[in-house]
Amino acid sequence: MRMEYLFVLILAACNVGARRVVDLTHTFDKNAPKYPLDFLGYDSDTFTYFNMTILADQFFGDMWLGIRQVEFYEHQGTHIDAPNHFGSGRQAMDEIPPERLIGEGVVIDVRDKVKQNPDYAVSVQDIKDHESKYGKIPPGAIVCMNSGWADKYPDPVLVFGSNDLKNVSTFHFPGFSLDACKMLLNERQVGVVGVDTPSTDPGQADGYYCHMYLQPNQVPLLEYVANLDSVPARGTTMVLGAMKMRDGTGGPTRIFAFMDDMDGDGTNTANMYSSSVLSTVCSLMIASYITSFMHF
Ligand SMILES: [Zn+2]
Numbered sequence: 642m643r644m645e646y647l648f649v650l651i652l653a654a655c656n657v658g659a660r661r662v663v664d665l666t667h668t669f670d671k672n673a674p675k676y677p678l679d680f681l682g683y684d685s686d687t688f689t690y691f692n693m694t695i696l697a698d699q700f701f702g703d704m705w706l707g708i709r710q711v712e713f714y715e716h717q718g719t720h721i722d723a724p725n726h727f728g729s730g731r732q733a734m735d736e737i738p739p740e741r742l743i744g745e746g747v748v749i750d751v752r753d754k755v756k757q758n759p760d761y762a763v764s765v766q767d768i769k770d771h772e773s774k775y776g777k778i779p780p781g782a783i784v785c786m787n788s789g790w791a792d793k794y795p796d797p798v799l800v801f802g803s804n805d806l807k808n809v810s811t812f813h814f815p816g817f818s819l820d821a822c823k824m825l826l827n828e829r830q831v832g833v834v835g836v837d838t839p840s841t842d843p844g845q846a847d848g849y850y851c852h853m854y855l856q857p858n859q860v861p862l863l864e865y866v867a868n869l870d871s872v873p874a875r876g877t878t879m880v881l882g883a884m885k886m887r888d889g890t891g892g893p894t895r896i897f898a899f900m901d902d903m904d905g906d907g908t909n910t911a912n913m914y915s916s917s918v919l920s921t922v923c924s925l926m927i928a929s930y931i932t933s934f935m936h937f
Contacts, residue, residue: 651933665785665879665896666719667794667867674797676839677807686805690714690735715891718766719865721833721883725847726890727856734889737861744783744832746877747771748807752789759802760845761788762818768825775875778829781900783879787869788815794865802844812844819850826858833881835863853874863896872898 667673670691677685696708703813716722724731732738749771755761759888763786772778793799797806802813808826817825818902825831834855840852841862863881908925 645704645731660899661748662899663868663871663877663900665866665868665872665898666894667791667865668854669713669718669893672795674795674800675714675806676716677809679807680809681833682915683703688714690717691745707846715889719867720863720891721881721894721898722862722864723883723889724854724861725855725888726862727852727916728859729857730861731857732861734883734886734892735746740781741747741832741859741861742881742883744781744879745779745875746872746879747775747778747782747784747829747831748787748872748874750874751815752787755788755790758915759813760843761815762906763821764818764845765820765865768821769875769924778825778831781832783830783835783881784825784831785863785866785869786815786817786837789870790814791837791865791869800839805861809844812839814838814840814844816843816846817851819854822851822854826855826860831860833861833863835866837866837869838901839864843902845881863894866896872900876900897927 645710661761665760671692671693675685675688675690676805678688679685691714692712694710696710699706721734721737723734723737725733726729749763751761751763752765754767768778778784790800800814803811805811815838817834820843822834825834826871834851838844840846840849841864842849852862861881861883877898877900880897880899882897884892884894
C-alpha cells in the first residue's frame with residue numbers, strides 16, 4: 642500500500658474517533674424472553690429458542706480453538722423483523738437493502754405515560770408533540786419508542802407483564818397505535834419502526850395491526866431495543882447490523898447509535914466507547930509517520 646493511502650486511512654480513523662457509539666443491544670443468550678405461539682396451535686415447549694453447543698474450547702497442541710454451534714428462534718432478544726415476517730412475499734433478511742438499515746435515529750420518549758398505563762400505545766399526538774420540540778421526522782428515519790421497558794429485560798414476567806407466559810391475551814406492554822404507524826409510513830416515509838418491548842403492537846392490542854400495516858409496505862421492525870435512555874431524541878445515526886440470512890424472517894441484530902460527543906462527559910461509559918483513546922492512538926500514529934518521513 643502506498644504511504645499516502647495509509648495516511649488518508651489514519652486520518653479517516655481519527656475522524657471516526659470524533660464520535661461515540663451507543664450500543665442499543667441486549668446481550669443475546671438463553672435467557673431471552675420466549676414469545677409463545679401456542680395461540681396459533683403450536684406447542685412452544687418444543688421450540689429451540691436458544692441452544693449453544695460447545696464444539697471446541699481447548700488447546701490443540703499450542704493452538705487454542707473455540708467454536709460453538711448455535712440454534713435459535715429468530716424473534717428473540719434485540720432483533721429485527723424482516724418485511725416477510727408479516728408481509729407475504731416481501732423482503733427476507735438477505736433482501737433488505739442496506740440503505741434501509743442506516744438512518745437518523747428518532748427516539749419518542751413515553752416513559753411517563755407508560756408508568757401510568759402499561760398498555761400505552763404511542764399516538765399521533767405523541768409524534769406531533771415530539772416534532773414540535775425536535776423538528777419534523779425525516780424520511781428514512783429509524784423511529785424508536787422509549788417506554789422504559791428495557792429495564793425489565795430479560796425477566797419474562799416483567800417483560801410480558803403477565804404470570805401466564807403461554808397466553809398472549811394476558812400480556813401487558815406498550816407499543817405503537819395503528820394511527821401512529823399510518824402517519825409514520827404515509828406522511829413521514831420512515832425507514833424502520835422500533836420498540837423496547839416484545840412487539841410494536843401493544844400486548845393488549847387487538848391483533849398485530851402495526852406488523853400487518855407496515856410489513857407489507859417493506860418496513861422492517863425492531864423489538865427489544867436497549868439503552869434508549871442513553872441517546873438523544875434526534876441527531877444520532879442508527880446502524881442496524883442485521884444478519885444476511887437467506888429467506889430469514891428476522892434475527893438478532895446489533896444496533897448502534899452514532900452520536901457526536903457533544904458534552905464529552907463520558908456518561909454511561911459501560912455502553913459508550915470514548916473517542917479519546919482512539920484519537921490518542923491516531924495522533925501517535927500520525928506523529929510517528931511524519932517523524933519517520935523527516936528522518937529520510
Ligand atoms: Zn420479531
